[in-house]
Amino acid sequence: MGDSALLIRLVGLVTIEHDGTAPQHLSSAQAQVAFARLILERTSGTSRDQLADTVWPEGLPDTWASALRSVVSRVRAYVTGPLQKPGGTPLIAQSGRYVLRLPDDAAVDLEAAEAAMTEARTAFADGAHAVAHQLAAGAVSNLRGSFLPAHEGEWVNAVRERVDELRLMSLELASLSSSALGAEHHAVRYADEAVRRAPFRESAHRCRMTAHAAAGNRADALRAYQQLREVLADELGIDPAAETQAAYLELLRA
Incomplete structure (x- = not known):
């Protein structure tokens, strides 16, 4: 893990560490859990319903669709830059699923x-x-x-x-x-x-x-x-x- 230029920490403080710079912390609790699931399921992607159930496990709010878009926007803002590949944002919506793409040198x-x-x-x-x-x-x-x-x-x-x-x-x-x-x-x-x-x-x-x-x-x-x-x-x-x-x-x- 020490050879990776980019390290994503999900255990303890949720952070992105890039090229020896100060860790970037994700402060939003809802964005943290969404980010974690998107990271660990990045190969297959995560459906909107799955992500919503993870963010609100005790029941969805009445306006959950718009609330989820807000959570996803926070995650997208967090990952844009340190995880960005040439040609677009690392977090995309594809075939009804959210997919988070990591650089080749990233480690979780x-x-x-x-x-x-x-x-x-x-x-x-x-x-x-x-x-x-x-x-x-x-x-x-x-x-x-x-x-x-x-x-x-x-x-x-x-x-x-x-x-x-x-x-x-x-x-x-x-x-x-x-x-x-x-x-x-x-x-x-x-x-x-x-x-x-x-x-x-x-x-x-x-x-x-x-x-x-x-x-x-x-x-x-x-x-x-x-x-x-x-x-x-x-x-x-x-x-x-x-x-x-x-x-x-x-x-x-x-």
Whole structure:
């Protein structure tokens, strides 16, 4: 993502960063959610009805058609310039859909983080732990904020879940690769954050167990398992999964 001349951030503050200049912030809340959907659906485009339902998820206003045109105008004004290609505006209406065209050198933070994690998982599986750590830690850094925290609705919530899951996977892989590299302090820190964000997520707890074990803190690793077991029993009435129990038994045998 660092090689792109133009970066679009949808996680945290919605901004466009161009050639090292100051980020351009989109202040209108309605324009933010419209811009985000147009960016993420730019390949197929977004229909007028879909865009309106995203901007007003609890029900359309009586004058929604004219109100939507106003929102689209704000988005068009925002993207004209930094995203403009030769020959016209980057935001067009085409076959009943709005289509936002990006320059070839543009990157979107969420998409870049997903691509980085795909590469990081492959690198980790191949034993390239330093590469995996660099990619996973970079994804964690780029996903620090929340996705449109002032908005709700079916589409926003689905993307928010996508961001949250990607963040957790990034934290877990950053922890595991840190453990493999002998950076136990960082491994524990990443795992602790994953557990804090998703206290019932067993893979995050296993990362915490691995991090403590790699640091030579067998007692802390066993304690991490006991904490998970108690949380699952008290809150969900279930036992840890077989994979987690196997990791615990491996610690006991160590």
